[in-house]
Amino acid sequence: MKNQQSDVSSRSQPDVKAKEDGPVTSSAPLLSVEHVKISYRLKNTLVQAVDDATFTVMPEEKVMLIGPSGCGKSTILKAVAGFIEPVSGRISFAGSTNITPGPDRAVVFQEFDQLFPWRTVLDNVVYPLRVTGRSKPEAMAQATTFIEMVGLGPARTRFPHQLSGGMKQRVAIARALALGPPMLLMDEPFGSLDAITRTRLQGDLNRLAERAKVALLFVTHSIDEALLLGHRVVVLQGAPSTVAAVVDVRDINGPDDPHYRSIRRSLEDLLGAPGEEEPDGGN
Ligand SMILES: Nc1ncnc2c1ncn2[C@@H]1O[C@H](COP(=O)(O)OP(=O)(O)OP(=O)(O)O)[C@@H](O)[C@H]1O
Numbered sequence: 001m002k003n004q005q006s007d008v009s010s011r012s013q014p015d016v017k018a019k020e021d022g023p024v025t026s027s028a029p030l031l032s033v034e035h036v037k038i039s040y041r042l043k044n045t046l047v048q049a050v051d052d053a054t055f056t057v058m059p060e061e062k063v064m065l066i067g068p069s070g071c072g073k074s075t076i077l078k079a080v081a082g083f084i085e086p087v088s089g090r091i092s093f094a095g096s097t098n099i100t101p102g103p104d105r106a107v108v109f110q111e112f113d114q115l116f117p118w119r120t121v122l123d124n125v126v127y128p129l130r131v132t133g134r135s136k137p138e139a140m141a142q143a144t145t146f147i148e149m150v151g152l153g154p155a156r157t158r159f160p161h162q163l164s165g166g167m168k169q170r171v172a173i174a175r176a177l178a179l180g181p182p183m184l185l186m187d188e189p190f191g192s193l194d195a196i197t198r199t200r201l202q203g204d205l206n207r208l209a210e211r212a213k214v215a216l217l218f219v220t221h222s223i224d225e226a227l228l229l230g231h232r233v234v235v236l237q238g239a240p241s242t243v244a245a246v247v248d249v250r251d252i253n254g255p256d257d258p259h260y261r262s263i264r265r266s267l268e269d270l271l272g273a274p275g276e277e278e279p280d281g282g283n
């Protein structure tokens, strides 16, 4: 284990280091997850998914949740989204512990079928804006801006079945960002994409998130994706999981940076991951 290194904190403290283009670090956390335990009821038994999760996300910060399959990453995201309730512990978002689903934590999933199949690209983005109270002209203008921002202006009148997987994920991202949320919750949004599309969307997401000044809580099981996108990486271990470490990765420049390789090795050790993974974030 290398979680004794100075760049790897051994529990989930809000150990936000300064970075020129990083988020504001002196304010209160936007999201605070404290000693959260989560179980599912399955017939007459309880399936414990998360044993003890503690971490924070600051405004505009990009925090990656990484861990082996089945360790409870999606479960934590669902609890932050307000879809399920922890058995114990506390989740606080923007100062409130009343965590119910809301547009202030827009969710983007891995599945390509999260769009309404009977609505065009434009209508898919307009719809939640109308539901959350925008006037029609306001919703149309906002939707158009974000569709352009993800590069889908020419496809705005198409239906989901007329789009590639990458295009569908762009629509889902545009739809989420158009709501103007302080935080996006993303559950392996690029996991089903080919490596080239994934790399392109990772770069786009970085730019879009900075432009929209949105915080990200992003689930991945790719170490490289976590290093490319994240300011900090929350490493989960075990099933039910606990937080093994919170690693600050904001000053890492890219796969050629020697620091990248050493942090990557630390994460591999923490995850018990075998050897090499594609440096493009492949999994
Ligand atoms: N609706 C459910 N009912 C019962 N058990 C569930 C339910 N959803 C998840 N689980 C269980 O909770 C545990 C954590 O699941 P979760 O989906 O959060 O894992 P994950 O880390 O997201 O995995 P993956 O990387 O494969 O997506 C698993 O044991 C899973 O079987």
Ligand SMILES: [Mg+2]
Pocket: 073, 074, 075, 187
């Ligand atoms: Mg999952």
